[in-house]
Amino acid sequence: xxxxxxxxxxxxxxxxxxxxxxxxxxxxxxxxxxxxxxxxxxxxxxxxxxxxxxxxxxxxxxxxxxxxxxxxxxxxxxxxxxxxxxxxxxxxxxxxxxxxxxxxxxxxxxxxxxxxxxxxxxxxxxxxxxxxxxxxxxxx
Numbered sequence: 001x002x003x004x005x006x007x008x009x010x011x012x013x014x015x016x017x018x019x020x021x022x023x024x025x026x027x028x029x030x031x032x033x034x035x036x037x038x039x040x041x042x043x044x045x046x047x048x049x050x051x052x053x054x055x056x057x058x059x060x061x062x063x064x065x066x067x068x069x070x071x072x073x074x075x076x077x078x079x080x081x082x083x084x085x086x087x088x089x090x091x092x093x094x095x096x097x098x099x100x101x102x103x104x105x106x107x108x109x110x111x112x113x114x115x116x117x118x119x120x121x122x123x124x125x126x127x128x129x130x131x132x133x134x135x136x137x138x139x140x
Contacts, residue, residue, distance in 0.1 A: 002071075003129045009037040012051050017132040022123045023051040024093065035093050054089055056123035057139060061086040061094055065112040080108040081115045085136055098135045100124065110138070 006014055009025070016023040025037040029046030040047055062084040068075045080098065087093040101109035103124035121136040 002073075003131055004133060006131065009039055013037060014131055014133075016051060017125050017134060020125055022054045022056045022134060024054055026050045026052040033090055033093060035095065054087060054093075054123075058085040058087040058095075058121055058123075058136075060084070060099075060115065060117055060119040060121060060136075062117065063099070063115050065115075077106065077108045079112050081110055081112045083115065083121065083136055085121055095134060097133065098126075100126070100135050100137055102137055103135075105137075107135075 004014075012025070013023065025034045026032070026049060027034065027041035027044060027046045028048040028050050030041060030044040032041050032043040033052060034041065034049075037049075041049075060083045064082050065079045066074065066082060067079050070078055074080075083097060083099045085095050085097065087095065098107040099110045099115060099121065100107060104126065120139040122139040123134045124137050125132045126135045
């Protein structure tokens with residue numbers, strides 16, 4: 001699996017994910033929640049940040065189902081759903097990840113035919129080479 005690239009701005013995101021927390025960079029000056037993380041707030045040009053805890057809940061805004069030809073590590077798992085999730089706290093915050101049946105489940109553990117736009121989901125975290133990333137699971 002491909003390991004995300006971690007830079008100085010995004011490092012806290014992955015540190016919190018390792019603890020099972022979905023946190024977003026938030027401008028300490030104006031309160032704007034930023035994703036992806038960046039060195040300056042686009043709203044007020046502030047450079048001081050906090051990391052706000054999110055509920056981890058959202059809805060499927062869009063999705064795709066990759067099929068071969070793919071990179072070899074992914075081809076054996078296809079087809080599998082990749083979702084764009086709109087977070088409950090702010091409809092402008094959208095994260096991409098795999099839709100899985102449960103925490104720790106394989107990326108092909110959900111039948112792509114069952115995925116629906118608007119479907120409620122919640123964040124779970126999966127490890128890729130020592131780095132934790134958000135994935136999503138159906139939320140009843």
